[in-house]
Amino acid sequence: MLDSKTANFDLVMVLFFIFVFIMFVVRLIIEEGIYSRRLAYIEAYSFRPELAEKLVKYYPHLTQDEIEQALGGLRTYFLLRLRHRCRIAMPSRVVDALWHEFILCTVDYQAFCQAAFGKFLHHVPFSAGASQNAAEASLQNIWKQSCEREGINPVFPDKLPLLFDLDTKLKISGRFGYSVENGVYPRLKIALSPASLIQEIEKRHGE
Numbered sequence: 001m002l003d004s005k006t007a008n009f010d011l012v013m014v015l016f017f018i019f020v021f022i023m024f025v026v027r028l029i030i031e032e033g034i035y036s037r038r039l040a041y042i043e044a045y046s047f048r049p050e051l052a053e054k055l056v057k058y059y060p061h062l063t064q065d066e067i068e069q070a071l072g073g074l075r076t077y078f079l080l081r082l083r084h085r086c087r088i089a090m091p092s093r094v095v096d097a098l099w100h101e102f103i104l105c106t107v108d109y110q111a112f113c114q115a116a117f118g119k120f121l122h123h124v125p126f127s128a129g130a131s132q133n134a135a136e137a138s139l140q141n142i143w144k145q146s147c148e149r150e151g152i153n154p155v156f157p158d159k160l161p162l163l164f165d166l167d168t169k170l171k172i173s174g175r176f177g178y179s180v181e182n183g184v185y186p187r188l189k190i191a192l193s194p195a196s197l198i199q200e201i202e203k204r205h206g207e
Helices: 002-044 049-058 064-083 093-104 106-117 132-150 162-169 195-205
Strands: none
Touching: 002 064, 002 106, 049 064, 049 093, 064 093, 064 106, 064 132, 064 162, 093 106, 093 162, 132 162
């Protein structure tokens, strides 16, 4: 009798773990499907022409091709935010300007966020009291993720990823001027640790 109860208990436990495993797999499949749909949505999204018009008011020297590059930078940033849920900084002034203008198109931006992220993506500035460690971690996150996306070695880069190179390429005033010297990570002038850049990021996001 005892052996029968033990066998039944063992069977119940086996069935329970099978059920948990199946639910886990189903959840992964559902989440992957959601991610794929959101990814495709961001990649195919057409930004309103008004964004380009507003960007020219900030940077009148930009050509149409350069504006498209900036819009591509904004799309890249959104794709990184979709893939990585940690907080990441915005290393590009021109892309940040586009993001601000997109947010001001409140109806479009809200609809975009719902379809792309399932929630409203806030543009949260670093407050004056934000810790240097938090700002530094945010910058490091976007650097590593950008390098991963573009197949660049983040420790020994031979070039800058798009979001770090765009402002220099487009001759954006007030750019940080990131550069790689001799392809060595510690000499990458994004200054992953010096306080000077962190303070500049806090200042820019506080504007």
